[in-house]
Amino acid sequence: xxxxxxxxxxxxxxxxxxxxxxxxxxxxxxxxxxxxxxxxxxxxxxxxxxxxxxxxxxxxxxxxxxxxxxxxxxxxxxxxxxxxxxxxxxxxxxxxxxxxxxxxxxxxxxxxxxxxxxxxxxxxxxxxxxxxxxxxxxxxxxxxxxxxxxxxxxxxxxxxxxxxxxxxxxxxxxxxxxxxxxxxxxxxxxxxxxxxxxxxxxxxxxxxxxxxxxxxxxxxxxxxxxxxxxxxxxxxxxxxxxxxxxxxxxxxxxxxxxxxxxxxxxxxxxxxxxxxxxxxxxxxxxxxxxxxxxxxxxxxxxxxxxxxxxxxxxxxxxxxxxxxxxxxxxxxxxxxxxxxxxxxxxxxxxxxxxxxxxxxxxxxxxxxxxxxxxxxxxxxxxxxxxxxxxxxxxxxxxxxxxxxxxxxxxxxxxxxxxxxxxxxxxxxxxxxxxxxxxxxxxxxxxxxxxxxxxxxxxxxxxxxxxxxxxxxxxxxxxxxxxxxxxxxxxxxxxxxxxxxxxxxxxxxxxxxxxxxxxxxxxxxxxxxxxxxxxxxxxxxxxxxxxxxxxxxxxxxxxxxxxxxxxxxxxxxxxxxxxxxxxxxxxxxxxxxxxxxxxxxxxxxxxxxxxxxxxxxxxxxxxxxxxxxxxxxxxxxxxxxxx
Amino acid sequence: xxxxxxxxxxxxxxxxxxxxxxxxxxxxxxxxxxxxxxxxxxxxxxxxxxxxxxxxxxxxxxxxxxxxxxxxxxxxxxxxxxxxxxxxxxxxxxxxxxxxxxxxxxxxxxxxxxxxxxxxxxxxxxxxxxxxxxxxxxxxxxxxxxxxxxxxxxxxxxxxxxxxxxxxxxxxxxxxxxxxxxxxxxxxxxxxxxxxxxxxxxxxxxxxxxxxxxxxxxxxxxxxxxxxxxxxxxxxxxxxxxxxxxxxxxxxxxxxxxxxxxxxx
Ligand SMILES: Nc1ncnc2c1ncn2[C@@H]1O[C@H](COP(=O)(O)OP(=O)(O)O)[C@@H](O)[C@H]1O
Ligand SMILES: [Mg+2]
Numbered sequence: 001x002x003x004x005x006x007x008x009x010x011x012x013x014x015x016x017x018x019x020x021x022x023x024x025x026x027x028x029x030x031x032x033x034x035x036x037x038x039x040x041x042x043x044x045x046x047x048x049x050x051x052x053x054x055x056x057x058x059x060x061x062x063x064x065x066x067x068x069x070x071x072x073x074x075x076x077x078x079x080x081x082x083x084x085x086x087x088x089x090x091x092x093x094x095x096x097x098x099x100x101x102x103x104x105x106x107x108x109x110x111x112x113x114x115x116x117x118x119x120x121x122x123x124x125x126x127x128x129x130x131x132x133x134x135x136x137x138x139x140x141x142x143x144x145x146x147x148x149x150x151x152x153x154x155x156x157x158x159x160x161x162x163x164x165x166x167x168x169x170x171x172x173x174x175x176x177x178x179x180x181x182x183x184x185x186x187x188x189x190x191x192x193x194x195x196x197x198x199x200x201x202x203x204x205x206x207x208x209x210x211x212x213x214x215x216x217x218x219x220x221x222x223x224x225x226x227x228x229x230x231x232x233x234x235x236x237x238x239x240x241x242x243x244x245x246x247x248x249x250x251x252x253x254x255x256x257x258x259x260x261x262x263x264x265x266x267x268x269x270x271x272x273x274x275x276x277x278x279x280x281x282x283x284x285x286x287x288x289x290x291x292x293x294x295x296x297x298x299x300x301x302x303x304x305x306x307x308x309x310x311x312x313x314x315x316x317x318x319x320x321x322x323x324x325x326x327x328x329x330x331x332x333x334x335x336x337x338x339x340x341x342x343x344x345x346x347x348x349x350x351x352x353x354x355x356x357x358x359x360x361x362x363x364x365x366x367x368x369x370x371x372x373x374x375x376x377x378x379x380x381x382x383x384x385x386x387x388x389x390x391x392x393x394x395x396x397x398x399x400x401x402x403x404x405x406x407x408x409x410x411x412x413x414x415x416x417x418x419x420x421x422x423x424x425x426x427x428x429x430x431x432x433x434x435x436x437x438x439x440x441x442x443x444x445x446x447x448x449x450x451x452x453x454x455x456x457x458x459x460x461x462x463x464x465x466x467x468x469x470x471x472x473x474x475x476x477x478x479x480x481x482x483x484x485x486x487x488x489x490x491x492x493x494x495x496x497x498x499x500x501x502x503x504x505x506x507x508x509x510x511x512x513x514x515x516x517x518x519x520x521x522x523x524x525x526x527x528x529x530x531x532x533x534x535x536x537x538x539x540x541x542x543x544x545x546x547x548x549x550x551x552x553x554x555x556x557x558x559x560x561x562x563x564x565x566x567x568x569x570x571x572x573x574x575x576x577x578x579x580x581x582x583x584x585x586x587x588x589x590x591x592x593x594x595x596x597x598x599x600x601x602x603x604x605x606x607x608x609x610x611x612x613x614x615x616x617x618x619x620x621x622x623x624x625x626x627x628x629x630x631x632x633x634x635x636x637x638x639x640x641x642x
Numbered sequence: 643x644x645x646x647x648x649x650x651x652x653x654x655x656x657x658x659x660x661x662x663x664x665x666x667x668x669x670x671x672x673x674x675x676x677x678x679x680x681x682x683x684x685x686x687x688x689x690x691x692x693x694x695x696x697x698x699x700x701x702x703x704x705x706x707x708x709x710x711x712x713x714x715x716x717x718x719x720x721x722x723x724x725x726x727x728x729x730x731x732x733x734x735x736x737x738x739x740x741x742x743x744x745x746x747x748x749x750x751x752x753x754x755x756x757x758x759x760x761x762x763x764x765x766x767x768x769x770x771x772x773x774x775x776x777x778x779x780x781x782x783x784x785x786x787x788x789x790x791x792x793x794x795x796x797x798x799x800x801x802x803x804x805x806x807x808x809x810x811x812x813x814x815x816x817x818x819x820x821x822x823x824x825x826x827x828x829x830x831x832x833x834x835x836x837x838x839x840x841x842x843x844x845x846x847x848x849x850x851x852x853x854x855x856x857x858x859x860x861x862x863x864x865x866x867x868x869x870x871x872x873x874x875x876x877x878x879x880x881x882x883x884x885x886x887x888x889x890x891x892x893x894x895x896x897x898x899x900x901x902x903x904x905x906x907x
Contacts, residue, residue, distance in 0.1 A: 547744035
């Protein structure tokens with residue numbers, strides 16, 4: 001079932017898109033009609049006018065989803081499932097021809113030869129001007145000038161069509177003919193071509209991690225794939241073509257000799273160390289330029305004009321075969337379309353970082369599958385599931401070993417018979433270390449639960465310690481003045497700034513993260529409880545004094561309930577801040593949790609996973625907030641009416 | 643005897659910001675016998691609330707003596723109940739829990755307190771409202787709850803600081819009758835502060851008119867209207883000739899005071 005859904009995700013998306021488009025249009029139509037009647041009932045600015053707009057909510061959600069589908073190329077995949085595969089074949093041609101096109105204005109504005117010529121010509125002039133005359137003898141200087149001079153000559157020879165050797169011309173003509181042949185092949189069309197069985201068996205677009213299937217699945221794709229293969233061969237031959245007239249060869253071997261002589265001279269040089277260094281450096285610079293010129297890769301401009309035209313012709317032929325495809329590309333594939341990298345065809349555009357909605361759902365389903373052996377969960381932990389928890393482990397977590405150490409009496413020792421005699425402390429230690437079996441209880445488990453658990457524990461400690469302290473700070477001069485500086489000093493520090501320190505002290509496991517979150521929750525709880533407590537109406541306090549309440553009773557029965565709205569609001573804020581901090585802390589360290597998943601996903605650029613975690617975090621945060629708002633409305637019905 | 647006596651009572655507030663001194667009260671002397679009904683009237687800022695707060699024990703006088711019965715007043719106590727202008731109810735508790743607050747603080751058994759609460763809710767006319775949240779009550783009902791909450795503790799002295807100030811005229815008249823009834827039936831000593839001359843006349847067996855700067859008792863009256871109010875309708879009393887003449891006298895007095903204050907400024 002899930003397998004079927006997974007392979008047919010494009011079809012499901014198509015259905016969804018149709019439904020969403022329908023909803024979108026209907027909601028606008030319905031909304032406009034309702035607006036006419038509803039808006040006449042209240043004057044502008046009446047808050048009632050904001051109520052009851054569920055149809056606009058539908059409109060908003062459906063347009064958001066449609067935008068998501070569009071920019072993630074989900075629409076394209078739903079309705080043109082083979083488009084990416086065909087574009088991949090076209091991209092293959094581009095890639096195969098790139099060794100040629102990169103030397104031509106077609107791919108690079110200027111001829112490669114032009115660029116090399118200009119750049120090296122300038123550098124030769126610079127070298128000539130910078131020659132360190134004081135470290136060379138006159139003869140050597142003359143020789144160096146001559147080398148530079150001959151380099152310039154080489155440039156002139158290479159650029160001259162008249163001096164180009166006949167073999168070079170023949171090679172280029174052959175390339176030209178083969179490229180023309182390619183154009184003709186493309187123009188001949190793809191009638192009779194068939195995709196291979198292997199190609200048809202490929203997973204569909206986006207179903208596996210390698211986004212776009214590589215082998216052509218359409219006849220047209222097969223044509224382009226063939227062309228790409230031929231192009232690759234031609235390109236290989238093209239880059240072997242050299243422009244080395246005999247005159248140039250002579251100059252090259254002379255210069256080579258001269259440079260070798262100068263090197264030899266450096267070896268026997270008797271001058272100062274510094275002079276030798278500058279001689280070597282200069283000679284190296286001269287040789288570097290020469291090495292760029294001695295391989296005959298510079299051609300006269302006229303020699304390449306024809307090749308450039310051939311490439312344009314090929315591209316035109318491709319365009320002629322792909323009119324519909326290019327329309328799809330322009331309309332439904334925002335971005336640069338499909339690009340072939342070394343081994344893959346990749347989506348180049350917003351869809352690179354914005355996965356398709358259906359893929360996100362599929363990813364989530366894979367993650368949510370509790371069956372770890374079957375590819376479910378993530379990095380050995382389920383997303384949200386349950387497990388058996390050893391009660392002994394919980395006790396061991398709660399009872400520090402040191403507590404047992406502090407108890408009176410000694411641990412057991414061995415007696416003369418070589419037996420270990422246990423005392424009560426040994427038994428207690430076994431409990432503190434979790435070395436006994438006390439049975440198991442079912443317990444929630446998984447990345448989500450790990451994250452939630454950390455927040456819950458930290459909040460529990462934060463509330464248990466923060467609220468009493470806050471209340472006392474609200475009523476006692478000592479508590480307020482003593483603790484205020486402490487809390488006000490650590491509170492404004494962004495929680496994550498503490499993280500490196502806390503994680504070092506408490507470790508990267510739960511302890512450290514829980515303590516970090518506890519710090520966050522504690523400060524917020526103290527401050528909200530204090531605000532609530534000190535905000536108690538004086539008349540209520542006075543009334544309870546007159547009614548015979550003791551100080552303790554006033555705190556318990558008047559100040560605490562009076563502070564409850566503030567405290568609950570504090571909890572709501574604290575949960576939100578904890579949630580944000582936690583995810584960031586999990587990104588820093590740890591092996592479980594939502595933030596951990598996102599961090600790993602980031603390092604492997606798994607954008608689907610990143611979006612899944614983002615959505616989970618958003619939904620959980622929303623869930624917390626809704627739960628808290630509900631709690632507040634149930635616990636504090638007098639809110640705003642007191 | 644549980645008389646309230648006040649000897650040379652003075653209260654001076656110091657503004658902590660600029661050190662300015664305000665003589666809220668100066669040399670107040672009076673004795674209030676058990677069962678008397680005293681109303682206090684005066685322009686705002688003449689120290690009425692300060693006086694009441696000191697009697698309740700919320701403030702300590704700068705000088706002078708304040709005793710209730712044979713005890714010096716030191717801090718709040720259950721024998722002196724207070725009703726505030728805005729009720730000061732605990733909005734997180736329903737009506738009955740507000741009323742039995744004092745009893746719970748004393749750890750009275752719940753069956754006893756239930757009976758007491760029922761009785762007092764009956765008396766103040768809130769039968770059946772025990773489980774209603776206080777924030778759902780009207781202003782007049784809230785003041786009734788505040789009254790019941792105070793009376794259930796059986797205080798000897800009841801202090802009321804403008805208890806009816808925020809109520810509409812009709813509710814106010816009903817509450818005035820209720821206070822008179824309670825006074826008669828329980829025989830408690832009551833001090834009631836008001837800024838309404840009519841209310842002061844109707845609810846005062848004795849009446850202090852206070853003057854500001856420094857706060858002092860300007861004039862004292864002994865009035866027959868409270869006794870009358872137990873038998874006749876309050877509206878009738880307001881029509882009577884002697885009521886009208888005292889009212890005019892006091893109004894003139896307060897007008898003069900206000901004028902003086904304005905002139906001074
Ligand atoms: N806590 C205080 N600190 C400083 N001045 C106060 C304080 N309470 C009252 N006052 C001043 O004492 C005077 C009497 O106040 P109050 O008793 O509230 O007057 P009343 O209740 O008659 O309107 C006023 O001038 C007021 O500004
Ligand atoms: Mg006042």
